[in-house]
Amino acid sequence: MxxxxxxxxxxxxxxxxxxxxxxxxxxxxxxxxxxxxxxxxxxxxxxxxxxxxxxxxxxxxVTWCTRCFNIAMSDLCPICADSTRDQSRIVVVEEPLDVLAVERTEVYRGLYHVLHGHIAPLEGIYREHLRIAELLQRLQTEPVEEVILATNPNTEGEATAYLLLKDLAPWGIRVTRLARGLPTGGDLEWADAETLGSALQGRREIA
Ligand SMILES: [Zn+2]
The missing domain is CATH 1.10.8.420 (RecR Domain 1)
Known part of the structure; x- marks a missing residue:
């Protein structure tokens, strides 16, 4: 045949x-x-x-911002370069598109840190593949008071948030997670601005 x-x-x-x-x-x-x-x-x-x-x-x-790893056209992205932003808060997200999703809510004026992925051992993605060390480095040099874990509300996102929580615990800073209410299993980038905005405002302390 x-x-x-x-x-x-x-x-x-x-x-x-x-x-x-x-x-x-x-x-x-x-x-x-x-x-x-x-x-x-x-x-x-x-x-x-x-x-x-x-x-x-x-x-x-286009390159990655050397501070938060968002997209940038020079060393720093426009958010990091804006000194009027609240320097004491960092929202941690998985992807640069999630930065845009949070920006669209217009309820947040702090900084970001883009991990470039999530923990997924089955796909061979471990902590060393994410920008976690760079986040911890920032805590040493920046006046950070709160880290808001805004990884996706799905299994990988929760696992990543849990891992970060353990990393951040010794730093004695406030660690918060987005309030429930976002569609479970979904990606942040697809959440509507209003839902994401209230999840951000209703964030709860987890450390
Ligand atoms: Zn940046």
């Missing part, structure tokens, strides 16, 4: 390569990657150039 040839082998090389590259992106399977590729093939030269250039620009111009 003849085996079915994979789709990639039937396509001309540049098309197959673009499909392959797009399917590496999170949330994009081979089907969506093919659809996007053929959309780009039909779209104007200008539109495709603009997309390619935008990808090159984020890699060239």
């Amino acid at each position: 003849a085996s079915v040839r994979p789709l990639q082998q039937l396509l001309i090389e540049p098309v197959a390569t673009l499909i392959e590259e797009l399917s590496r992106l999170p949330g994009i399977g081979p089907k969506t990657a093919s659809r996007l590729t053929f959309h780009l093939l039909r779209s104007s030269e200008t539109q495709s150039q603009a997309l390619a250039q935008a990808i090159i620009n984020v890699k060239d111009q």
